[in-house]
Amino acid sequence: MLTIGIDDAGRGPVIGPMILAGVLINQETEKEFVKLGVRDSKSLLPKKREKLAEEVRTKSLAYHAVIIPVREIDGKDNDNLNLNQREAVAAAQIINKLSKNVKLEKQSEKPREKIKVIIDCPSVNISSWKTYLEGFVMGKTNLTIVCEHKADINHVVVSAASIIAKSTREAEIKKMKKELGVDFGSGYSADPVTRRFIYDSYDKYKDKGIFRESWDTIKKHKARKSQKRLF
Numbered sequence: 394m395l396t397i398g399i400d401d402a403g404r405g406p407v408i409g410p411m412i413l414a415g416v417l418i419n420q421e422t423e424k425e426f427v428k429l430g431v432r433d434s435k436s437l438l439p440k441k442r443e444k445l446a447e448e449v450r451t452k453s454l455a456y457h458a459v460i461i462p463v464r465e466i467d468g469k470d471n472d473n474l475n476l477n478q479r480e481a482v483a484a485a486q487i488i489n490k491l492s493k494n495v496k497l498e499k500q501s502e503k504p505r506e507k508i509k510v511i512i513d514c515p516s517v518n519i520s521s522w523k524t525y526l527e528g529f530v531m532g533k534t535n536l537t538i539v540c541e542h543k544a545d546i547n548h549v550v551v552s553a554a555s556i557i558a559k560s561t562r563e564a565e566i567k568k569m570k571k572e573l574g575v576d577f578g579s580g581y582s583a584d585p586v587t588r589r590f591i592y593d594s595y596d597k598y599k600d601k602g603i604f605r606e607s608w609d610t611i612k613k614h615k616a617r618k619s620q621k622r623l624f
Contacts, residue, residue, distance in 0.1 A: 394419075394420070394506060394507050394508070394509055395417060395418070395419055395454070395495060395506050395507070395508045395509070396417070396418055396419075396423065396508070396509045396510075396511065396550045397415055397416065397417050397487070397488060397491050397492070397508060397509070397510045397511070397550070398415065398416050398418075398511050398512075398544070398548060398549075398550030398551035398552070398553055398554040399413065399414070399415040399484050399487055399488070399510065399511070399512040399513065399551065399554050400413070400414065400512075400513040400544070400545045400551050400552075400554040400555035400558055401413045401414075401480060401513070401515065401555075401558055402414070402434065402555065402558035402559040402561070402562045403558075403562040403580070404476070404480075404515065405581060406579070406580035406581045406582070406587075406605070407580065407581070407582045407587065407591070407604065407605050407608045407610040407611060408566075408569075408577055408580035408587060408603050408604060408605070409463065409562070409565060409566050409569060409580045409603060410460050410461055410462050410463060410466075410562065410565055411460075411461040411466060411476075411479075411480075411562075412458055412459070412460055412461070412558045412559075412561045412562045412565070413458070413459045413461065413480060413483040413484060413487060413558060414456065414457070414458040414459075414487070414554045414555075414557035414558035414561060415456065415457050415458075415484075415487035415488070415490075415491050415554055416449060416453045416455075416456045416491075416550055416553040416554045416557060417453060417454045417455040417456065417491040417494055417508075418452075418453050418454055418550055418553070419454060422452055422453060422454065423549055423550060425452055426448075426449070426452070426549045426550070426552075426553055427549055429445060429448055430445070431445055431448075431449065431549050431552050431553050431556065432546075432549070432552045433545045433546050433552050433555055434545075434552070434555040434556045434558070434559035434560075435545075435555070435559075437556070439563075442556055442559060442560065443560060443563075445556050446556050446557060446559075446560035449553045449556055449557055450557070453553065454494060455491050455494040456491075456554075456557055457486075457487050457490045457491055458557060458558065458561045459483040459486055459487060460561070460565065461479055461480075461483060462602075463602055463603060463604070463605055464602060465479060466479070466605055466607070467605055467606050467607045468607065476515070477515050477516045477522060478525065480515050481522060481525050481526040481529065482529055484512055484526055485526055485527075485528075485529030485530045486529075488510055488530050488536070488538075489529075489530065489531050489532075492508055492532065492535075492536065495508065495535075506535070507535050507536075507537065508535055508536050508537070509536075509537045509539065510536055510537065510538045510539065511539050511541065511544050511548050511550060511551050512526075512538070512539070512540045512541070512544060512551070513541065513542070513543070513544040513545045513551050513554075513555070514540040514541060514542055514544070519540050519541070519542070522540060523538060523540045526538070526540070566579075566580060569603060573598065573601065573603070575590070575594070575598075576590075577590040577594075577603075578590060582608070582610040591604075591610065591611070591614055592614065595611070595614060595615075595618075596618075
């Protein structure tokens with residue numbers, strides 16, 4: 394049996410995109426990942442994570458990452474999707490993409506191997522989220538989809554996906570910093586460098602499309618600025 398693991402990175406930051414990544418492996422590759430020490434990206438130091446990211450990219454049968462930009466997170470595409478729904482659509486895109494990598498001897502026959510898909514579920518309502526996700530998945534006859542909480546800890550294939558997602562987000566953040574010519578930290582509101590950047594430079598960079606305007610951190614910052622001007 395083949396397995397696809399899917400996980401996200403950058404769900405909570407106030408700056409930059411969210412990433413969803415998927416990794417397709419077989420049982421032999423899974424054993425290799427265990428030996429390499431592949432685990433949830435949040436438990437890895439940056440240098441180790443990037444080294445493992447290269448191993449995952451090299452040894453997996455296929456991988457794919459979907460970048461969900463700030464404008465979509467803020468709902469500026471007018472499609473009325475919340476973040477959980479966006480993540481479900483992106484997860485389906487990954488499943489559709491990676492399942493195509495399973496080769497058929499003839500176009501008319503069904504895939505010879507079953508594929509188990511394990512997703513780290515972002516919703517508290519696993520059943521409802523899974524049903525919504527499945528509405529966007531094509532060719533489900535050879536797929537078994539499992540949605541779980543803490544799947545990135547419990548399944549090495551999902552850990553591998555979390556590493557690719559985190560590595561992809563870090564690359565996007567690095568590119569943003571280079572383009573803007575400024576270091577805004579990690580992009581998380583708990584990061585003092587990020588908080589200072591918002592306080593000092595929000596007005597300067599607000600039209601660059603980097604801030605999640607729908608996040609409370611930005612709403613509160615704008616409210617404080619407005620209040621200061623009034624007084």
